[in-house]
Amino acid sequence: MENGISLYPGLDNTLTENLQLLEQAARCGIRRVFTSLHIPETDVAVLKKELAMLLEAARKYGMEIISDVSPRTLSMLDMPKFDMSTFQQLGITTLRLDYGYEAAQIAEFSHNELGIRLQLNASTITEKILSELQAAGVDFSHLDALHNFYPRRGTGLSEVALCRKNALLKQYGIKVGAFVPSQGKQRGPLFEGLPTLEAHRLWHTDRSARHLAALGVDSVFLSDSLPLPEELATVGKLRGNEVVVEAQLLTGDKIQQELLNHTFTAREDEARDAIRAQESRGLLQGPVEPERNKERRRGAITIDNKDYLRYMGELEIIKKSQPADKRVNVVGRVSECELFMLKYITPGRKFSFQFE
Known part of the structure; x- marks a missing residue:
């Protein structure tokens, strides 16, 4: 399994905390990093100051850098238009297209020559969307998918819903990731965990991660700001297609x-x-x-x-x-x-x- 952590420059952690998190995650064998470039509560000035340093550190550890982007991202980064080369220069290797992009645009992005991969929102995917992407000529070999996490209590997915979306994506050969919350430092503004499955909000991270692996999820991401060392170790050693009890x-x-x-x-x-x-x-x-x-x-x-x-x-x-x-x-x-x-x-x- 290719598992990951999450970074939120401009939110809860200091630059030092985020750099230490990257180092600890790398030591545990974690090779993916998720970040978001359109969170409303982000301190944009801090984001602009710290983002390049964090991405450079992640690249040093050989990590894939996944960035959640939307039209709001352009204003946050002072980009006049959506330009994949700008993301490449920042060191971002995968763009998660959260909302606001048409099938024709995604098809064009999927054929880029910069080596940037694309990621779909697994939680909101439908058969209609996938059919439109296929008709538009999307290169599915350059795509994977990642579920949402849900800060507000009572809004996370059910196991049935997650499995239904995963089965749909697997029909198109698309790998799927999902998030588990941490018992360490939880992310604001609500500080109540960031699970994909609502059932995981109060579970220990170890059990949540093993549960996702048992459900056949291809990648497990720690979603909160500063996970505990033992949680990093758990996610780092997860193995695909194995049920650990x-x-x-x-x-x-x-x-x-x-x-x-x-x-x-x-x-x-x-x-x-x-x-x-x-x-x-x-x-x-x-x-x-x-x-x-x-x-x-x-x-x-x-x-x-x-x-x-x-x-x-x-x-x-x-x-x-x-x-x-x-x-x-x-x-x-x-x-x-x-x-x-x-x-x-x-x-x-x-x-x-x-x-x-």
């Missing part, structure tokens, strides 16, 4: 612990009562002795022991509660608040555990 470790056995640290694939022949790991028996590095042969409730993580003969090493996540079996060890449990994540571990999907 938080769990408690219940075994002290080193052989089983080693097995649990792997990434697995859910078997294509989906069982009714459990998610079965395709590779676990082949990954096992030693015998599994019987232990913790308890009732297997929903969310239990189990490993078959040596008494199950050739099934020894079979790893499962229980979907439907089952009685205790002396041949099956209960070695962990998916956290209660993350049981909802099991529905995303569909046949063929990668999954792993994040132990508390």
Whole structure:
């Protein structure tokens, strides 16, 4: 996954804070930066003073710089007209066309020879807009899409709405990103988080980011002004097409612990009562002795022991509660608040555990 942070010169952070944020993000493997050049509350004088220094620092770290632009941007930057070469000179590599641009203009922009990519607003996209872009001759290979974030409580997207928009964009081969809020310094003027999904407004950033990855989002962006170091680390290590679930470790056995640290694939022949790991028996590095042969409730993580003969090493996540079996060890449990994540571990999907 190509994940990112957000910068807002002329708003909450000092220049030093933003430069430090860029450095910390780069150390965590984050290679995308989102900024907006049409926020009404922006101190335009500060923006003009700091923007070039921030973009230069981002380029030094090899970061893609995405700028949200609209007709208002022209007045903020004293641009007499929309000129892609001016954005290139600033160091902006991707333009997110928020509103105010016709299909013919976007088609023209998509064929520019400056190497500037375009980004659509994933939250407001429709089949009609995409059909018009296709008819206008847009080069879709130079496009991706990014959802909005929503400062006002109660206005964020539902999961159903996000997935519907994502599915539409995927039909055209367009990758999609979305935002998660931070528990660190939140951005003004409301200071109530900037989520794409309303459900994420009060969630921990780690869970929100893993949830977006589970939903198949291609890029996760931290939206707030000054995320915490651990949030940067979380977003930096996210992997695409993998469902990572938080769990408690219940075994002290080193052989089983080693097995649990792997990434697995859910078997294509989906069982009714459990998610079965395709590779676990082949990954096992030693015998599994019987232990913790308890009732297997929903969310239990189990490993078959040596008494199950050739099934020894079979790893499962229980979907439907089952009685205790002396041949099956209960070695962990998916956290209660993350049981909802099991529905995303569909046949063929990668999954792993994040132990508390």
